[in-house]
Amino acid sequence: MKFGHSFFIGCAALLCLGTSTMAQGLGGPSSVQADLEPGDGLTDPQFRSDFPRNIAPRWFAWKDGLAEKGFRFNLDYLALGQSTNTDLGTGEAASGIARFYGSWQATERGSLTFKLENRHAYTDVAPQFLGLDGGALAITGTAFNDNGTMLTNLFWTQRAEDESWTLQxxxxxxxxxxxxxxxxxxxxxxxxxxxxxxxxINAPNPGLAIAGGVKLGSNFYAVGSIADANADPTSPDVDVFSDGNLFKSVEVGYTSGFDRIYFDNVHVTLWHADAADDGSRAEDKGASFSAAWFVDNKWMPFVRAGVSEGTAALYNKSLSAGIAYYGRNTDGAGLGLNWAESNGIDGQQFTAEAFYRFSISPGLQITPSIQYIANPLLNPSQDNIVLLGLRTRIVF
Structure with a gap:
């Protein structure tokens, strides 16, 4: 199962490209396309600092020159530290992610996207598993694990001349x-x-896959994918479809306009994952619903729900609601509430998370956060768990 997998800075960044998101590719706010953009796409931000561009001007001038020729890339480093009051486990965790990612616009309608990363832990338990270590059925530090070197992206994107469809x-x-x-x-x-x-959703790890998106008129769209359900990005394998263990998904959605597809969006997703031949994973299937709408270019209330049949997904029922906020200088904040049930474990777990992201510069972000988990399902002796976190990101 994959637990790895931006706030407005990511989704809005796609608007900076001057064409619709689907015309650029299928990638959302956590994709390479989003991470390559430094601004929010809504305003001309005035950052607090120009770091690290001001300490390596020649490096960034060289990058800018390559970008003008169609090759864009970033090197970034993220670190996350967390501590918790749980009476089980280690009570603290820290890890980092070093990434090299970018895209090459090879033709007018075709591009190559890549991302190579190394995920490593500084402590015995990585943040991704700190909640589980402390008795909560929760992934409290998504993507911050100890998986080592991973090839998470290496794919071709082809777009229609009229921007009506995209294939990856x-x-x-x-x-x-x-x-x-x-x-x-x-x-x-x-x-x-x-x-x-x-x-x-029992989403697979990054691996060999094919995905496509198509516009259904001026406001509706559909996106589908077929992927290797047994993928391992630490050891990519081109012979992945021979066992027939696949993950399939289809999404149908509505947006106010394709230049705001991740701002104003309501969609339904259906998915199915085959059982593993070796018995390590049962068949899974499910459905999810998501509604988020950007209000006054500052507030994004959201409601998200999902149900599944199987044992591999973290929960079999989940309901989340909250609000995200876009502030000056592309600062960001969010407050989310979640209710969940899981197969095979009696009880209900409630989760709340709040964060504030300080965008010091286009290349430096600092994000303190707090998580509160009531009725931790794996630690019934404790009423609640409080988890404090601090995440940093620097981009070169």
Whole structure:
């Protein structure tokens, strides 16, 4: 199962490209397309600092020159530290992610996207598993694990001349576009999986896949994918479809306009994952619903729900609601509430998370956060768990 997988800075960044999101590709707020953009797409932001551009002007001038020729890339580093009051486990965790990612506009309608990353822990328990270590059935630090070096993206995107459809194939991370909304990215917004990719979806790890999106008129769209259900990005394998273990998804949605597809969006997603031949994973299937709408270019209330049949997804029932906020200088904030049930475990778990992202510069973000988990399902002796976090991101 994948637990790895931006707030407005990510989804709005796609607007900066001057064409519709679907024309650029299927990637949502946690995709390479979003992470390559420094601004919010709504205003001309005045950042507090120009760091790190001011300490390496030649490096960034060289990058800008390559971007003008169609090759755009970033090197960034993210670190997350968390501590909790649980009476079980270690009580603290920290890890980092080093990433090299970019895109090459090879033709007018075709591009190559890549992302190579190294995920490593500084402590015995990585933040992704700190909640589980402390007795909560929760992924409290999505993507911040100890998986090592991973090839998460290496795919081709082809777009129609009239921008009516987009096709992607290669090494894909389906959570870049699966059941998205503006605050989905664990790199720049919420950290708990309850507010990232829907926790009732047994999404596969990045691997060989094919996905496509098509416009259905001026406001409706559909996106579908077929991916390797057994993918391992630490050891990519081109012979992945021979066992027939596949993950399939289809999404139908409504947006106010394709230049705001991740701002104003209501959609339904259906998915199915085959059982693993070796018996390590049962068959899974489910459905999810998401509604998020940007109000006054500052506030994004959202409601997200999901149900699933199977044992591999974190929850079999989940309901999340909250609001995200866009502030000056592309600062961002969010407050989310979640209710969940899981197969095989009696009881209901409630989760709340709040964060504020300080965008010091286009290349430096600092995000303190707090998570509150009531009735932790794996630790019935404790009424609640409080978890404090601090995440940083620097982009070169």
């Amino acid at each position: 194939f290669g090494q894909l991370d389906v959570t870049d576009f699966l059941d998205p909304y503006g605050a989905i990215s664990p790199y720049t917004s919420f950290q708990n999986l309850s507010f990232n990719t829907n926790p009732t």
